[in-house]
Amino acid sequence: DVKVTQSSRYLVKRTGEKVFLECVQDMDHENMFWYRQDPGLGLRLIYFSYDVKMKEKGDIPEGYSVSREKKERFSLILESASTNQTSMYLCASSLSGAGSRPQHFGDGTRLSIL
Amino acid sequence: QQPVQSPQAVILREGEDAVINCSSSKALYSVHWYRQKHGEAPIFLMILLKGGEQKGHDKISASFNEKKQQSSLYLTASQLSYSGTYFCGTEIIQGAQKLVFGQGTRLTINP
Secondary structure: OOOEEEOOOEEEEOOOOOEEEEEEEOOOOOEEEEEEEEOOOEEEEEEEEEEOOEEEEOOOOOOEEEEEEEOOEEEEEEOOOOHHHOEEEEEEEEOOOOOOOOOEEOOOEEEEEO | OOOEEEOOEEEEEOOOOEEEEEEOOOOOOEEEEEEEOOOOOOEEEEEEOOOOOEEEEOOEEEEEEOOOOEEEEEEOOOOHHHOEEEEEEEEOOOOOOOOEEOOOEEEEEEO
């Protein structure tokens, strides 16, 4: 089974801090994703990476950046955390190739910015 | 633009049927369905690729009407384990691998 591991289940940070959320997958997937989940809004894509060092902006990239130095690891960075970034963050991965592939999710990181 | 799911929430008794709809304003290449239980990761249920395609998984099945740009998820003879929030994810561009998710439908099954 695919395993997507997010480094923290819960995280509390202060306004203005630089925050790193880490995600590791163990199935050699090319694609990795960061989503933000808020009540009533579903999952919204922040950033997407289709290969090492390659990235694409999603629907809500403002205030975030990402890093993918190794295939198995995808990091989400909040450059200067703000209270409106308090949310649940989900990482996912999928295979690349022809056709549409299922995404495999981690358990999420609930981030609180005080 | 996010697809619209309906209903937003539904409460059933065990054994009853439910239908969850997902409508997009854009032409779709594929539709994914996921279920998320409280405090857990979303899990993949199924992908529908072709217009008019239907798929089944135990007592959960889905259809995809390409012309109407919508998909429906059918849960028959619901079980307690079906409780959770269901999300549709739509892929607009073939091969893009990016999904746009609906806002979710919360399904509660009572004994």
